Amino acid sequence: MTINWNEIETKWRNRWIESKDFETSPNEKPKKFITVAYPYPNSPQHIGHGRTYTLADVHARYYRMKGYNVLFPMGFHYTGTPVLGMAKRIQAGGKKILDGLRNVYHVPEDAIKTFVEPIKIADYFHEEIKSGMIEMGYSIDWRREFTTIVPGYQKFIEWQITTLKENGKIIQGSHPVGWCPNDSNPVSQHDTMGDVEPKIDDKNFLVKFVFGEFIFPVTTLRPETIFGVTNLWVNPNVTYKKLTVDNEKWIVSKECAYKLQFFDKEITEDGDIAGGDIIGKYAKNHDGRDIPILPADFVEPGMGTGLVMSVPGHAPKDYQALVDFKKDQPLGSEYQLIKPISIITTPGYGEFPAKEICEKLGVTNQSDEKLEEATKELYLKEFTDGKLNERCGDFNNEKVQFGRDKVRAWLAESKHLEKFPVLENAPVHCRCGTECVVKILNNQWFLNYGDEEWKEQARNCFDEMNILPSNIRTEFKEVIDWLHERACARQQGLGTKLPWDKDWIVESLSDSVIYMAYYTISRFVNDGTVNAENLTREFFDYILLDKGDVTLAADSSKLTEDVITIMKKEFQYFYPVDSRHSGRDLVQNHLSFFVLNHVAIFERKLWPQEIVVNGSIMMDGAKMSKSMGNIIPLRAAIRDHGADPIRLAIISSAELLQDADFNMESVIGIQSKLESLLEECSRLKNDTIGTLEAEDKWILSKSQILIGMVTESIEKMRLREALHDILFSFESDLSWYAKRVQAKGRENVSGILYKINSARIAMLSPFAPHVVDEMWEKLGNEGLASKSQWPAYCIDDVDSTSIQSEELLKGTINDIANILKVTKINPKKIVIYVNSDEFKLTVYRKILSIMVGGQNNMGTVMKELIADPETSNAKKMPDYIQKVIKDLHSESEEIKKMKLESNSFNEKEFLKSELASIGKSEFGVEVIVYSESDSDIYDPKGKARHARPFKPAILIE
């Protein structure tokens, strides 16, 4: 059978929409509130985006079948800058982006024409993504949909940010950003040529030397080396500038003077000074030592301040420059007395590591390229393994990696040091062509995530929360420890203005942290019950925080008390969030902020209950990227292969946190699996079930076990495993059952198969909802599978005796087949000997009980056997013990437990009645069963004595 996926999917999707299956309002049932991070609509969805949403949808559908009233809503995150950059590029006729829109995303020309306006881009992809979500069968309550720039949402964000400010979570300070001097705007990846992210190196510092009335600032990444300074380097060919910087007189290069303009300092220019005029003089360092100023051509005016401090003991470049310099100096010159100063002790290096490494690598002069390598190697080694020595005063014996920060703090305190952030990956160019600089924004607004008390509350929340998979918990812990102030407003982009400072827009990762609460309100905004103007501060305070009272809220919002009460009930019913799904890339930001903001705003009982994190999707081993290369648009994939096969392929490709490698072969495999399942369902009928035979009891028990396992897996969001069990593992049980039924020539099993498959199909419904509703219909069941009850797992329905007896039968058949394979005998007669020795059985069960307890060492088992008077004679049969241990060792924990639980049964009777049919059909000869103690036993080769419980001896002639 070949399925027309789109036809089936449309049929059922329409059915769901007509009966408003996913429109969820408060009722008397217990609720689950499942949310996913909403998408940013600047491109169509591809398979990779589909993963998180599909996982969440399966989760939602599962809970719905479990009897919960499940709310699964969706919004669209318009906040931010990417569409601004896109619009700019489109307006400029950027070929790359236009090609991408036309050829990869297949956006119609009419739409592209409108894309010069950022909102139109978002609107277009919003609809595109929404259509994809509908086509994927996501069970979303679309009545609650919103974008983050609608007035109602903006009111909500204003309330949120005001509340945070009043709770003392927002502070003002300075912050370095990448900046375009031409546009007077911060630049991000989307604003630069080549889409490079301007990276700011905040670990770069400026150290001040005193030069007469002037300050002589040099930059360094290693402030601790101040103790090892022997001289300063100045380029003799450069003309430097004299500046007044906040009441200090500085000498810096022209390039540095330009950069300083953006550092929030008051600067006036006082004229030039030639490098040559400074050389040969002395500057004083932090402790008043006279430091000679020497010439060096390698000093680049564009780097740092254009002035360099020389630490020849530990910096290979400085060492080599000093060597080169001394060569040109007369023998008696005082400069010949300049010697490197050793300040760091590093294992593997002597007093002057810079000298050693230069000699090791054979560096010949200061323009030698090997100096880069030498610097890198030594820098790292000294950082990780080095210790400051006695020349470093109070910092003697500090490890470099800790000492550096202490030295920095100490120098900063005495005003000898300040920050000098630089662009790590300079030069970065803005799209306008201007080279970007670092700008210090001094009136920046921050969320104070560094606040210890706040962190502690977040930790409490995490401690109580369910985190799936659990091994990501440590990462959250690290993130909370490491978080500090984070800018929460920016100067451009779509979004909501800061209520108290309208020059700023609430940053996109700060306006998306507690919006799940807004889903309970948006329904009323969308249907016109309330307008944005009604959403006042007192209104939100009353509904979300239970502050004030209904009268106050009604007065302020101009709404009736009834409406407010209904809305408050809606919020109280659905909140808190029961599960939040997201990709792993959001752990360090969104998900952590989500928790931090909840604990800052809401009372404890409204804190989130669970976070589920999934890995990304790879395509043929490579990450799917927006650079428009290897993406598969979701809607195209649905059209070509069907939504259900895509859903299953996404889920079955990897466990939750693993990166999933998506490939089309698996989609094809899944399609054929679903096709044969649908076919099977068309054949089965709800016949009455007669008297149960051994294999019927077994397969019914196995299906109960399947229900138990699948339910447990889904609870832990181990969806790959659950799906695997439903589709594949259980298949092998069914084929064994088919073999047994066929061997007996039975025709009366349709009712049993119907029952089993109904449960199996129902469990598949959250995963492949469309085709399963079709299967459900084919089975002749009432209603929809997606609205049916999740199959109940009942431990009492598991017949452990039938499981172990069937295992015995399978094992015996297997053993016979193995012997036949090895011996290549063409069997004429097969004889089975069953154990009947009571003592052997007692010992067997004793060993079983020991092994279920976790022990399986021969010595331990033997000791325990001997200790028990009932089995102490076992010491005479070590060979038997060893074999039994081996037998049991190869069985799963569950089987062992079941064997132990169930009372022993009559092996002989069972094998006699069941082995005949299957033996005949498998091997084509009669299989005769004897008990070891039977008087009429046929045992020409004396095999019978080898029989063990659950391991009959076998004779083949």
Next chain:
RNA sequence: GCCGGGAUGGUGGAAUUGGUAGACACGCAAGACUUAAAAUCUUGUGUCCAUUAGGACGUGCGGGUUCAAGUCCCGCUCCUGGUACCA
């Protein structure tokens, strides 16, 4: 660099608390069916040695703990996510 996560056959990946490593799927090979091919079905498939029986080795590398290590500990190598105005 720092903070996380990871490395298992030809491939994707199982092995959940230390207890048969390689489940399951793909691929490949042989066979059946077919004029042929595709599809389907059956069988085989970690490596090496061995005609067989069987044996040895084997989870990135080097050590260690344990009766037992893919799993725990120490030291490396490589890959990967994040690294703060990207959503």
